[in-house]
Structure formats: C-alpha cells, structure tokens
Amino acid sequence: MKNYRLRLAVAIAGLCIVFACKSQGNKEENENIVQSESTLDTEEKIYRPNYHFTPKVGWMNDPNGMFYYNGYYHLYYQHYPDGNKWGPMHWGHAISTDMVEWKEQPIALFPDEKGYIFSGSAVVDLENTSGFGSDGQVPIVAMFTYHDPIKAESSKMDVESQAIAYSLDEGLTWTKYSGNPVIENPGIRDFRDPKVYWNQEHEKWVMVLAAHDMVMFYGSKDLKSWELLSDFGGDWDKAIGTHGGVWECPDLFPIPVEGSEEIKWVLLVSINPGGPNGGSATQYFIGDFDGTKFTMDNDFEAILKKDHNFWIDFGKDNYAGVTFSNVTSKDGGKFFMGWMSNWEYANEVPTETWRSAMTVAREIKVIKDDKSYRLATLPVDEIDTYNGVKYKKENIKVNGDTALINEEKVDLSRAAINFTISELKKDSFTFKLSNKEGDLLTFGYYGADNTFFIDRSGSGKTEFSKTFSNKKSIAERISGSGKLTGTILLDKTSIELFFDEGSTVMTEILFPNAPFETLSIETVSQDFVLDLLEVNELKMN
Ligand code: FRU
Numbered sequence: 393m394k395n396y397r398l399r400l401a402v403a404i405a406g407l408c409i410v411f412a413c414k415s416q417g418n419k420e421e422n423e424n425i426v427q428s429e430s431t432l433d434t435e436e437k438i439y440r441p442n443y444h445f446t447p448k449v450g451w452m453n454d455p456n457g458m459f460y461y462n463g464y465y466h467l468y469y470q471h472y473p474d475g476n477k478w479g480p481m482h483w484g485h486a487i488s489t490d491m492v493e494w495k496e497q498p499i500a501l502f503p504d505e506k507g508y509i510f511s512g513s514a515v516v517d518l519e520n521t522s523g524f525g526s527d528g529q530v531p532i533v534a535m536f537t538y539h540d541p542i543k544a545e546s547s548k549m550d551v552e553s554q555a556i557a558y559s560l561d562e563g564l565t566w567t568k569y570s571g572n573p574v575i576e577n578p579g580i581r582d583f584r585d586p587k588v589y590w591n592q593e594h595e596k597w598v599m600v601l602a603a604h605d606m607v608m609f610y611g612s613k614d615l616k617s618w619e620l621l622s623d624f625g626g627d628w629d630k631a632i633g634t635h636g637g638v639w640e641c642p643d644l645f646p647i648p649v650e651g652s653e654e655i656k657w658v659l660l661v662s663i664n665p666g667g668p669n670g671g672s673a674t675q676y677f678i679g680d681f682d683g684t685k686f687t688m689d690n691d692f693e694a695i696l697k698k699d700h701n702f703w704i705d706f707g708k709d710n711y712a713g714v715t716f717s718n719v720t721s722k723d724g725g726k727f728f729m730g731w732m733s734n735w736e737y738a739n740e741v742p743t744e745t746w747r748s749a750m751t752v753a754r755e756i757k758v759i760k761d762d763k764s765y766r767l768a769t770l771p772v773d774e775i776d777t778y779n780g781v782k783y784k785k786e787n788i789k790v791n792g793d794t795a796l797i798n799e800e801k802v803d804l805s806r807a808a809i810n811f812t813i814s815e816l817k818k819d820s821f822t823f824k825l826s827n828k829e830g831d832l833l834t835f836g837y838y839g840a841d842n843t844f845f846i847d848r849s850g851s852g853k854t855e856f857s858k859t860f861s862n863k864k865s866i867a868e869r870i871s872g873s874g875k876l877t878g879t880i881l882l883d884k885t886s887i888e889l890f891f892d893e894g895s896t897v898m899t900e901i902l903f904p905n906a907p908f909e910t911l912s913i914e915t916v917s918q919d920f921v922l923d924l925l926e927v928n929e930l931k932m933n
Pocket of ligand 1: 454470585
C-alpha cells in the first residue's frame, strides 16, 4: 500500500497522542467508584439525563455494533465498568424497542489475553454466510478491534487487529471466534473500528476501517476471510478531508437522495483532534462505491476543496457516531447515534458514578441543493411519541429580552422545542436558558456572518477543562432560506440543535448547578417575529 513507511513516524506520534492520554487515565487515576450517598443523590438528580442513554456505573465512549432484529434495537458501547475514566475496554450493551428508551443489559464482550475490545460493528447474518448459525438460528456477527495494551506500551506496530464474535441468542450473549484475529495488523499502529455491511449488488460483505490517516475497504463472502479492496483519504498531496488528527470509526452506506430515485454513498469518518470547534468531530464524504472503491462526487469534491464544512454535527459533543445495521426508515434513511462527549475533556467531566451519554438516535438523509449533496439529520420520529405537557405560542413579537417560558410548568430539562421564524432577514437573535443559581446558556444566530452559535461559558460547572468553554462554538448556516426552522432538544446535561430541517446540527453537553427553568429570546431588531414556538415535555413511560 502507498505511503506506509512515510507515515510510520507520524503514526507512532499519533498513537501516543491518542492512547497515551487515554491509558494514563486508566493506570494512574482510575479508581473504583466509591461515593457517599449524598454525591450519588445529587448526581442522579442534577446530572443523570432524563432521556439520553448513560451506563448505570462506569465509563462509556463510542457506540458499537448497533443493529435491529426481531423488534429490538441493540446498542453496544465502549465501556469500562470498574472505573470512571477510559480503561480496559469492554462492550457494554443496551436494548430498546424504539431507539429512545434504553435498558442496560449484562456486558456483551470482555477483554481477554489478546487485548481490549475496541470499537466495531455487528451484522445480522440472515443467510448464515458465516456458518455460525445452527438449527435455523440466525447468527449475529460482531466485528471489533483487539487492542493489545502491552504492545501499545512499546514501539511495536502490530498493536491492533480485527476479530469477530457471534451470538445465537439475538445479541444477548457472544462467543469469540476461535480463528481470531481474522485480519492481522499490516504494519499500521492505528488500525481499527471495522464497520461491516452487506453489499447486495456484489453479494459480499464490505467492511471499512480506520488506518491512521485514511480508511481501508475490505470484502468477504463469509465474514471470516477478508481481502483488501482499496483505501481512501490518505493521499497527503490531495489532502482529502481534514487531517488534524487520527481518523477513527468510519461508516459506509448507500442511501437514496431525498425526493428522487438516485442512490448516493455516504462515508462517515470521525477525527480526533481536528473538529470544527476543537477536539473530536465527525466529517463526511458523499460519492459512489462500485463494490471496490469509493469515489467522491465531483461537485462535492469541488466544494470540499474550497471550504471544508461537511460535518455531521458542528457542536463539540458528537463523536464516533455510526449507523444501525439491518434497518432503515420508510424512506430509506439511516439511523445514527454518537457519543456525546469530546476527548478534550471526556475523562474530566463532573460526574463520578458514570461518565458520558449518547446523543439521541437521529435519522440521516441525503439532500441535494443546487450545488451539491449534503447530509441532514433530525431526531428519530419516535421521540414525538413521548408526550407530556405541551405549550404552543404563535406570532411572538420579540424586542429586547422577551420571556418565552417561565410561568408555564414545562420541565425544560426534558423538552423538545420547535420554532419557526418566517422572515429571518439579517437579524441576530439569542435564546437564553437560565436557572435560580444564575447559570446561563446562550445559543442562536448571528445575522452578520450567517452563523449559529452556542456559548456555554456561563452554563454552570466549566472549570474542569480549559477547552470546555474557552470559545463559543460556531456553525456556518448551510441553508440560504429566508425562513428558519429549528428543533431544540434539552435534557439535564445536554442541548441538541437541529436548524433548517437538520442541515446544520450542533450538540453540546453542560453541567448546570440546578435545572434550567427559564427560556427567553433576545434581539435588538424592532420587527423581529418568532412565528411559532411549540414545546413538548418528553415524558418517559
Ligand atoms: C474513538 C476510539 C476508537 C477506539 C475506541 C477506544 O473514540 O478512539 O478509535 O476503537 O475509541 O475506546
């Protein structure tokens, strides 16, 4: 393969940056989680999200192996159950019937003598191509990365390899394959996060994995023996995408372009660091895949070269997200979840019992405007079935700081808010979320430069990290429409903003000292009208 030797030195440096930090957390600081009743109680009341998934106890990062089968969605995740910082990785497990409410299950995969169980994917092997199924039982096959912590401490290259495991009880318990690893390390230290899908047209499994600063595609007929097909993104002279950090957790899938018969291929690639607002984030590429090679769409490539703004989320807290296998929406959309944190401060956030939550499940669509293709992501429809107190107001004249919700008893730490501004003009506006403790979270839109922002510098506890709130997060507005719509999802410790039908998304976490209770909007414009505000309290069953 091209350029490997050239990359060697950088690969070592890259790995040291990525995993030295993570393992330091483990060796020197990770302690058993022992807490007083009162800390526990405070954390549960103030920080445990109302409707985002968190593990009961311990550390969590990337979502892994998500699939749907027989009425259940499965979410596995990078998990260290014995500490609240990154450590020896297991696959935790949770199930759901609607991707909203998750029930934690026993741990699915434990680390062993071959190493930690790093990120990966799972597929439903309906035709039993792997031969793991017996008595008509459909096998679920997971593919993950073994990360050898002993080799990682040395200067060895073959730290990571790919392995499989199978489940004959629909994802509850797993057996690791005796022939592991199924893909040996080819001499690249960062070589991980396999994502597998069934390529119907060429009747084979295709897998994409991250190899330091590029992705590699592999093919297989039986999920056990794999052949290298091609790679993408690593030609430094061409500088495809951003390369501010190591590439991780890729995903490749076909998806119909909204409102047409056309099919496009989406390649997601997480990068850490190098995100648009610092630290970890997920970029994407749109093009075609011929069964062997991924090629970017020409228009897409032209815009990408000029101005890289193809991020699935511009906020600081949506990383390593991938899609569910064996399921699409009725329009062919893919379901996605990400890890709601950032490697800049994930190990330091002010919870002790557990660390990190997942984003809500989102539906990804491909839309085409006059210039190129883009992704749009919105919360899955199932969120709307959780109905509590509702509040609706139309034609709100905004001038100065205008109260929106305070008297009304809507719980703003479990709320889905939709708003519409029919005539945006060049107005700037700021939503303000506040509480009795004087914490303030602001987010909104700057008309002068056509950008959205989130400012969490006054939102509560921020001092645990220098980079948590030293800068406002900014996102370019993609849509040029004079009408602006938005969906705001609020939980106790997160905000997810979906502007213009999901064409610009921002997700961030926060740690207020008390629940937010008041929402207002501020603008200096004399004729600013908020045409619609609808609030739905997300009442869980
Ligand atoms: C991404 C990542 C993956 C790796 C996992 C280890 O956040 O670094 O590349 O498999 O986390 O926990």
